[in-house]
Amino acid sequence: MSHRPYGLLAELTHRCPLHCPYCSNPTQLSARESELGTAEWQRVLHEAAELGVLQAGFSGGEPLIRDDLAELVRAARGAGLYTNLITSALGLTPARIRELREAGLESVQISLQADEPSLADRIAGAKAHAQKLEAARLVRESGLALSLNFVLHRLNIARLESMISLAEELGAERVELAQTQWYGWAFLNRETLMPTRAQITEAARIASAAKARLAGRMEIFYVLPDYFGDRPKPCLHGWGRRFLTVNPTGEVLPCPTARAIPALRFENVRERPLRWIWDESESFNRFRGTEWMPEPCQSCELREIDFGGCRCQAALLTGDPASTDPTCSLSPHHHLIGEATAAAEKVATEARDGFVPRRNPSAINE
């Protein structure tokens, strides 16, 4: 096996205090009772490090909901992994920050929904914004690395300039201006959340000006959304090539949204060693390399640059995970993208902004 993973995304739980309509978690959320336990996660982290993983991201849902988070951070550091917490920051109290720091946590990424409090709270479906700002300040004071993440969509993208200013004010070292990825809950809300082309053009201009202005002070990460470009995103730099995700119930996924591919069966860390799953499993090998590719990918000179795009998106939009990602203008299904952006333009002119909030698994299952 020539590839080894560099990054592990540990989705500790699907429980979350927020209800963001752009969430890319699956719409079938896992209940608390089915989550991996502390010892199981400790073993997973250890096995990941043995396999070559260097970075661990603790995510969810909201990872702070797990009381054993500090123990898991300690296990990750003990195994030599770099540790990132990806959080809503709800529950990130001074005591919790101290506990996590002592356990070896190195970096915190806090999500913000907008700069303006009432809009941010409306998107989050909870009174959260003020707590997030306070938590960001505490993280900064503690000396941990601070990244902020704004997920962009039609309800907040017009405020991009102010969102970047807020990140500056909070002293973040890095800000991700992430495009909504149309999976899970976000896919349900695609019509109401997708920006218009004019908004995307304006956002790109603002992001690139801010990048130049803040060079050396704050790193800005902005990527043109694939629905508005000609070529697909090089999803995770190839299937089963650099990253793996373990979901709350222990399923190992080549991509965090791979559950969107009904045709694949994913192995579970409760039944198989991580190394076997990475090296041998059908799910990890199905789209590795270039052999599986159809035309126009097979003879495309970009096939090892963009890897045919995103398998989950191909499955979601065409029903066939082995088809070319429809965001590529060479895809026979590319018209689906034009139809989706046109539908969003139409809804935007009608000024409709109702959305389906993400639910909480505990509210459904407990």
Add this chain to the structure above:
Amino acid sequence: MSARSLTSVPTLAARVRLQIDRVTGKPVLLYPEGVLELNETAGEVLKLCDGQRTVAKIIAALAAEFEATGDELTTDVLACLAELRGRNLVTT
């Protein structure tokens, strides 16, 4: 090369960690959301970036350790530090 570049004291940026990759046995830098695989020169330079040594002392230490001399080593070390500074992984 400027005089300043030889008298500055480079250190790893906060929250950046130097580690040996157990798969390749080579040095890597770990930082939020990223991994940088280093070549041997960069690894040796960074081991000496302890917040005490100047660039000139780092070059002297490497010269002694690898029995290397001259401009080539100086050029390599300065280029390596400039690149890492450009990526905000080293501060001076």
